[in-house]
Each structure stands twice: as C-alpha cells, then as structure tokens.
Amino acid sequence: MLKHLRVRNLGVLPDAEIDPGPGFTVITGETGAGKTLLLGALRLLTGDKPRPDAVGPFAVEAQADGLFDDGPEELGVSRVVPRDGRSRAYLEGSLVSAGTLESRVGTLVEIVGQHDQLRLRRPAAVLELIDKVLDEQGTLAKSSYETSWKAYKAALDIRQSLGGDLMALERELDLVVYQAREIEGAGLQAGDDEAAEMLASRLRNAEAIQAHLAFAVEKAELMLDLSGDVVSTLRKIADMDTGLAASAAGWESVADQIVELLRSVRDSAEEVGEDPATLAEVDDRLTALGDLKRKYGKSIGDVIEFGMGARVRADELAALLERSSVIDAEVTLAHEKLLEAGSGLRVARQRAVASIQEESAGHLRELAMPRAVLAFTLEEIEAGPTGADRVGLQFASDDRLESGAIQDVASGGELSRLILALRLATRAEGAETLVFDEVDAGVGGVTALALGRKLADLGQVNQVLCVTHLPQVAAHADCHYVVKRDGDTAEVVRVEGEHRLEELSRMLAGLPESARGRDAAAELLELTLNG
Numbered sequence: 425m426l427k428h429l430r431v432r433n434l435g436v437l438p439d440a441e442i443d444p445g446p447g448f449t450v451i452t453g454e455t456g457a458g459k460t461l462l463l464g465a466l467r468l469l470t471g472d473k474p475r476p477d478a479v480g481p482f483a484v485e486a487q488a489d490g491l492f493d494d495g496p497e498e499l500g501v502s503r504v505v506p507r508d509g510r511s512r513a514y515l516e517g518s519l520v521s522a523g524t525l526e527s528r529v530g531t532l533v534e535i536v537g538q539h540d541q542l543r544l545r546r547p548a549a550v551l552e553l554i555d556k557v558l559d560e561q562g563t564l565a566k567s568s569y570e571t572s573w574k575a576y577k578a579a580l581d582i583r584q585s586l587g588g589d590l591m592a593l594e595r596e597l598d599l600v601v602y603q604a605r606e607i608e609g610a611g612l613q614a615g616d617d618e619a620a621e622m623l624a625s626r627l628r629n630a631e632a633i634q635a636h637l638a639f640a641v642e643k644a645e646l647m648l649d650l651s652g653d654v655v656s657t658l659r660k661i662a663d664m665d666t667g668l669a670a671s672a673a674g675w676e677s678v679a680d681q682i683v684e685l686l687r688s689v690r691d692s693a694e695e696v697g698e699d700p701a702t703l704a705e706v707d708d709r710l711t712a713l714g715d716l717k718r719k720y721g722k723s724i725g726d727v728i729e730f731g732m733g734a735r736v737r738a739d740e741l742a743a744l745l746e747r748s749s750v751i752d753a754e755v756t757l758a759h760e761k762l763l764e765a766g767s768g769l770r771v772a773r774q775r776a777v778a779s780i781q782e783e784s785a786g787h788l789r790e791l792a793m794p795r796a797v798l799a800f801t802l803e804e805i806e807a808g809p810t811g812a813d814r815v816g817l818q819f820a821s822d823d824r825l826e827s828g829a830i831q832d833v834a835s836g837g838e839l840s841r842l843i844l845a846l847r848l849a850t851r852a853e854g855a856e857t858l859v860f861d862e863v864d865a866g867v868g869g870v871t872a873l874a875l876g877r878k879l880a881d882l883g884q885v886n887q888v889l890c891v892t893h894l895p896q897v898a899a900h901a902d903c904h905y906v907v908k909r910d911g912d913t914a915e916v917v918r919v920e921g922e923h924r925l926e927e928l929s930r931m932l933a934g935l936p937e938s939a940r941g942r943d944a945a946a947e948l949l950e951l952t953l954n955g
Contacts, residue, residue, distance in 0.1 A: 425446060425492065425856050425857055425887045426444055426466075426491075426492055426533065426857045426887060426889070427443065427444075427445075427491045427492060427493055428443050428490065428491040429443075429462065429488070429489070429490050429491075430488070430489045430490075431461065431462065431465040431486070431487070431488050431489075432482075432483070432487045432488075433479060433482045433483040433486045434461050434464065434465055434478060434479075434480055434486045434488065435458055435464075435477070435478065435480050435486075435914075436461070436909060437458055437461050437480065437907075437916070438480065438482040438913060440462070440907075440915060440916035441916070442462065442905050442916060442918070444887065444905075445887075445902070446883075446887055446902075447880075447883040447884070447887070447888070447901075447902035447903065448880045448883030448888045448890070448900060448901050448902050448903070449887075449888065449889045449890070449901060449903040449904070450889075450890050450891075450892055450897065450901040450903075450904050450905070451463075451890070451891045451905045451906075451907060451916075452893065452898050452905070452906050452927060453906050453907035453908060453909070453914075454908075454909060455893070456909065457907040457914055458909060458914040459907045460861060460891055461907075461914075462891075462905075463535060463861050463889075465488035466488075466533060466535060466859060466889075467535060468488045468503040468511075469488055469490045469501045469502075469503055469525065469529055469533070470525060470526060470530045470533050470535070471523060471524075471526030471530060472522075472526075474486075474511050478505050479505055479506070479507045481912065484506060485504055485505060485506040485507060486504070486505045487503070488503045489501070489502045490502075490529075492529070492533075492857075493856075494532060499515070499528075499529070500514075500515075500517065501514070501515055501525065502514040513525050515528060515529075532857060533856075533857045533859060534857070534859065535859040535861065536839070536840050536843045536844075536858065536859065536860050536861065536863070544817060544843065545829075545831045547814060547815050547816060548810070550800070550816065550817050551810060551811070551813070551815045553780075553846065553850060554776050554777060554780070554800065554815065555810075556850065557776050557779065557850045558773070559772070559775060559776070562769070562772030562776060565765070565768040565771070565772045566769055566772070566811075568765045569762075569766060569768070569769045569811060571765075572758070572762040572764075572765040573762060573807070573809060575758050575762075576755075576761075576762045576807075578758075579751065579754045579755045579758045580755060582744070582747060582751055583751045583752070583755055585744060586744055586747075586748050586751065590748055593744060593745055593748075594745065596737075596741060597742060600734040600735075600737045600741065601738050603720070603731065603734040604731055604734040604735040604738055606716075606731075607716065607727060607728065607730065607731030607734070608731060608735075610712065610713075610716060612713075612716075612724055612727060612728050612731075613724075614725050614728065615724065616709075616713060616724050647682055648679065648683065651675065651678055651679040651682055652679060655676050659672050759807075762807050762812075763807065763812065766811055766812035769811050769813075770802060770804070770811070770812065770813055773802060773811075773813060773815075774802060777800040777802065780800070780849050780850055781798055781799060781800065783848070783849035784798050784845040784846055784848075784849040787844070787845035787849060787878065788841065788842070788845045790874040790878070791844070791871060791874060791875055791878070792841075792866075792867055792874075793821060793838065793841060795821070795822045795823045795824070796819070796820065796822070796823075796838075797823050798817070798819055798846075799817075799819075799827060800815060800816070800818075801814075801815065801816040801817075801818060802815055803815075803816070816829065817830055818830075819833055819834050819842060820833060821833070821834070821835075821838055830842065835865070835866075840860050840862055840863035840865070841863060841867075841875070843860075844860065844863060844875075844879065844882065847882055847885075847886070848878055848881060848882055856886060857886065857887045857888075858882065858886050858888050858889070859888075859889045860879070860888070860890040860891070861890075863875065863879070863890060863892070863897075864892050864893065864894045864897055867894065868896075872897055873896045873952075875894070875896070875897055876896050876897035876898070876899060876901075876952065877900055877952070879897065879900060880901070880902075880952075893931065895928045895932045895945070896948065898928060899945075899948045899949050899951075899952045900952045903918070904918065904919050904920070904927070905918050905919070906919050906927050924949075925942050925945045925946060925949070926945075928945035928949070929941030929942045929944065929945040932945055932948070
C-alpha cells in the first residue's frame with residue numbers, strides 16, 4: 425500500500441505530497457491543472473521511462489519519493505530525473521536500476537490507463553488471475569499438477585544426465601573406479617609425503633648423523649662430569665654459607681637435565697644406522713606419492729579429497745547405469761500422469777473462467793457497457809510449469825462486433841472499466857495499490873454513480889487511487905485531493921468538510937461558491953453515504 429508520495433519540480437508542481445491511506449482516494453482538479461502528474465510520479469517509481477517534459481522550471485531536476493507498506497515492512501523508493509542526463513533510481517537509499525524498481529515496486533502498484541502496458545495483456549498474468557480464484561477442488565488440481573510436473577522434470581533430468589551414450593558412462597565409471605581404487609590402495613594419510621621425505625633424509629645421511637651424535641655424546645659426558653664437580657663444590661660452600669644453597673640446587677637441576685639429554689642423544693645414536701633396503705623402500709614410496717600428486721593434486725590432502733570425489737562419482741554413475749534400463753518407461757509414465765493432471769486443472773480453470781465471465785458481465789452492464797463481451801480462451805498446448813493451457817482474453821464492446829485481444833480493441837476508458845469489472849469479479853490478490861486513470865472516460869449520469877460505487881467497493885479489498893473529473897465518482901471517495909493551478913504553478917491539497925463541498929460543487933456546476941451547487945454536492949454526498 426502507498427503510504428506517502430512526494431513530488432518536487434515535476435511539471436507545474438514545485439513541491440506536493442499526498443498520504444492516501446487505505447480505501448478509495450480520488451484526485452480532482454480543473455482540466456490542465458496537473459492531476460495526472462501524481463500518477464506520472466507513481467509511474468516513475470515503478471520503473472517507467474521518464475517523459476522529456478517531466479522536469480519543471482523550479483529546479484534542475486525532478487524527484488519523486490514514495491513510501492510503501494510491503495507486508496510487515498516499509499519500503500522507501502526515489503527517482504531523480506535531471507534536465508539533462510540519465511535518471512537515477514534509489515531503493516532504501518541504495519542506487520538501483522529502473523528494472524529493479526519495476527520488479528520490486530511494480531508488484532505493489534498497478535496503474536490502469538490508456539497508455540499502460542497492462543499485466544492482463546500478458547497471457548501469464550491472465551492465467552495467474554484465473555488460478556487465484558480456483559475453487560477448493562481446483563486448488564487441489566493445481567497442486568496435483570505441480571507435483572506431477574516436478575516428477576516429470578526429475579525423470580527428464582535423469583535421462584538427460586544419461587545423455588543417451590551408455591558406453592561413454594561405462595567408460596567414465598571404469599576410469600573413476602580405477603582412480604578411487606588407486607588412491608585408496610595407497611593407504612594415504614595427510615602428511616605422508618613429509619614424513620617419508622624426513623625418513624629418507626635420515627637414511628641418506630646416516631653416517632654423518634652418527635659421527636655428529638658421537639661427538640655430541642662425548643661433549644655431553646664431559647659437561648656432565650664438569651657439572652658434577654660444580655655441584656659438589658657448591659654443596660661444600662652451602663654448608664658454610666646457607667645463602668648459596670639455592671645455587672647448589674639449581675646446578676643439581678642442570679646436572680639432571682644433562683643426564684636426560686645425554687640419554688636422548690645416546691638413544692638417537694643407537695637408532696640411526698645405514699639401511700639400504702629401507703632407504704630403497706622409502707624412495708619408492710616417495711616416487712609413488714609424487715605420481716599421485718602429479719595426477720590428482722598438489723598435496724596429499726588434495727589427492728585424498730580427489731579419491732573421495734571419485735568414489736562418490738562412481739556410485740552416482742553406477743546408480744544411473746542401473747536406472748538406464750527403466751528410465752524411458754519412467755519418463756513415459758510421468759508424462760502420462762502429467763497430462764492427466766493437466767486435464768483436471770483445465771476443467772477447474774474452465775469453472776473459474778465461467779464464474780469470472782458471468783460476474784464481470786454484470787458489472788460491465790452497470791458500467792454503461794451492456795452489450796460488452798468478455799471471454800477467456802483456454803487452448804491445450806504442450807505441458808509446462810504452469811499447466812498445459814494457453815490462455816487468452818477476448819473482448820468486444822458490443823456483441824455485434826468481432827471480439828479481439830483487449831490491447832487491440834479496447835479504448836482507454838473501456839480498458840479501465842474492464843479491469844475494474846475483473847477486479848470486482850475475482851477479488852483476487854494482485855497489486856495492493858490499484859491506480860485508475862481515465863476510468864471515467866465517456867461516462868456520466870447514473871453510470872457515473874455506479875462507477876464510483878464500484879471503485880469504493882474495490883477499495884474495501886485494495887487501496888484504490890483514481891484521477892477523475894466526475895463528481896459522482898469523487899463523492900464515493902474515502903480521501904479527496906484537489907490539484908489547484910495558479911498560472912504556471914500548481915499545488916495539491918486535501919479537502920474535507922466545507923472545502924470538499926466546494927470542490928464537488930465546482931465539478932457539478934462549475935460554481936464552487938454557488939449555494940445551489942453546494943446543496944447539490946451535499947445531496948450527492950448524502951446519496952453515496954446511503955448507498
């Protein structure tokens with residue numbers, strides 16, 4: 425729902441704003457006052473291309489700002505149109521494309537007018553309208569079709585993955601099985617290559633390592649002897665000077681550490697020895713690990729991961745090959761079920777269409793189109809995500825005329841009244857804000873009262889905005905704005921009470937100060953309040 429709209433330097437409007445609220449809002453004013461500029465601002469906010477004359481004379485650029493309720497959240501939108509250069513669009517303060525506005529805000533607002541590319545001109549939108557008014561049985565049929573479509577697509581995807589070349593899949597299976605077995609057979613663990621390289625280095629340098637360890641043992645034994653002398657001397661001194669007892673204890677700890685370290689070095693010296701056979705085995709292991717890394721990854725971890733992936737792929741291919749013998753039958757069966765579900769959905773849609781056509785015809789009769797013909801067409805086609813139907817909407821303003829697509833045969837005023845009748849007939853959830861421009865073209869008298877009443881009825885379900893020159897329509901509004909022009913400048917004001925009576929009097933008789941006009945306006949308001 426549109427909560428707030430502000431325009432600056434748009435045409436003759438230097439700065440104007442409206443807060444339409446829920447229900448039915450009308451915008452009135454003298455011819456040429458600038459009523460449709462507010463609708464132009466809404467078009468800008470829904471991503472439309474700006475008109476060359478959009479920028480007014482009061483600044484170097486025009487700007488439209490809107491605040492919408494989108495479910496539980498508010499959505500702020502802006503569009504800036506410079507006199508020269510490209511326009512800029514903002515969504516919640518972030519710069520976006522006009523296409524983003526169309527997809528994001530266009531779902532919240534539907535503008536119905538002579539020059540708008542209406543959603544109902546698109547078959548997908550007509551189908552959506554029908555599906556929104558399916559009865560309970562029809563809703564179940566639609567759900568059944570969607571389930572059947574998913575099953576059919578899944579079977580097709582499996583057949584596509586088989587690709588029709590079983591020999592190629594078998595060759596790939598042989599390859600990934602070989603790869604998985606080769607890696608699994610190597611018994612790999614992360615860090616195997618580093619451990620093997622360390623062992624190989626020790627075996628290759630065993631003689632030098634032994635010599636260095638022997639030298640280290642000799643020096644450590646000397647250090648142990650010397651540390652023993654130091655400890656003995658300090659103990660004697662500590663007997664004479666207890667303040668040096670801590671030093672003696674410290675050296676005793678050093679001597680103990682030297683003993684442990686000497687034992688470790690001796691153990692290492694005993695472990696190291698020349699072993700040509702083991703060295704050859706380690707070199708072979710390093711060669712094997714190098715081959716695996718060359719083929720499957722830069723590290724042993726990469727190789728292990730590759731092997732796991734190969735095993736998963738092998739299992740997938742085995743399952744696919746197992747299903748290859750029955751997949752064609754599965755696709756055929758899924759397609760048969762899909763066609764059956766499509767037939768059931770088509771019957772449900774035909775029931776919905778009959779209901780919409782009957783009720784819409786009644787509304788059109790009351791809207792001065794007594795001989796109008798509105799007919800939906802359902803043509804069976806190849807099944808798709810939304811069904812096996814191609815839907816169309818045919819219209820004729822008179823049953824003596826040949827029906828045609830609404831975009832080809834309906835005038836602006838007829839189109840607006842047609843959409844109004846459809847909305848009333850379906851009460852379907854669509855754009856939350858419906859904006860009607862030229863809905864009253866060619867209408868007057870009793871028909872104008874019916875038009876106003878129906879717009880007000882629609883306002884019970886959707887937020888409705890309407891630019892009108894008919895007092896019979898304006899009198900039904902919950903909220904009334906007037907565009908007043910003074911020379912090259914216009915302003916927008918909300919009118920209530922006496923001021924609204926003045927505006928309705930002006931619309932009725934062209935005399936806002938006329939007592940008789942005000943009486944007629946009051947009578948009109950009373951008539952609308954009493955139904």
